[in-house]
Amino acid sequence: MSLRSFLSSRTGKNFYNICYCWGACLVILGAVLKIMHAPYDNLFLMIGLFTEVFIFFISGFDEPSREYKWERVYPILNDKNANTDPTVTKYNVKNVMNSTHSKALQQLNKNVETLNELYINKLNEMYEAQIKQLKNGASSADLQESTRKLADEIAVLNEKYKKMLETIN
Structure with missing residues (x-):
């Protein structure tokens, strides 16, 4: 495997990233140790700088x-x-709304509003039915059944939303 293909691979990119970060850390650590006049300051600084030289060499x-x-x-x-002025271009939003696409956009907006109303009405109906069942002392099996029906209704409505989004895209 050549060096170029290795560096293009995921493993090569990870190796490059690790070397680059460790080299930078060692250079900074060496500089801090040098400022503090700590032992082995020159060693850390040189190891970090040589690592950076190696990284810049292989980056070529x-x-x-x-x-x-x-x-x-x-x-x-x-x-x-x-x-490039957005208020003057021919593809301005106001122009699109006034064009032949206007009817299609209005119909789409109407369909979405109708679907939203249907969704909200179904949820409200099922919620009210569950509250009535609770007030009438319904069993847990009845509540589970109505909850399952509610989940089924939501799934059907979600499918309708999905189809509508697919037609939009």
Whole structure:
């Protein structure tokens, strides 16, 4: 395995990170010991500095990060005369709301509101049914059954939400 492929691997990146951090720690420790005139201060400083030299040497073999061509995704980046003022651009939110998409957005908003109302109404119905059961002295089996029904209703509504989100995306 070559040094370049090793440094590109997960193990190589972990090794590089550990060496880099330990080298920096030893340099700082050596500098602190040097300031304090402690024993072995020169040794710690030199070990840390040599570790950093080693790290900077092997970093020359590391693959550089990939440059992305953002102008392919956003062609406006190539246009020197592009208008970047959000209040003037043709894709302003106000313009989108007034365009042909307006009907679709209004219908989607209406569907979401209807689904929200349905969700809240179902939850309220089931909650009220459970309270009535508690007041009437229902058994724990009855409460478990109504709780299971509530969970089933929530699961059905969540599926509807999921489908709606999938159509939006």
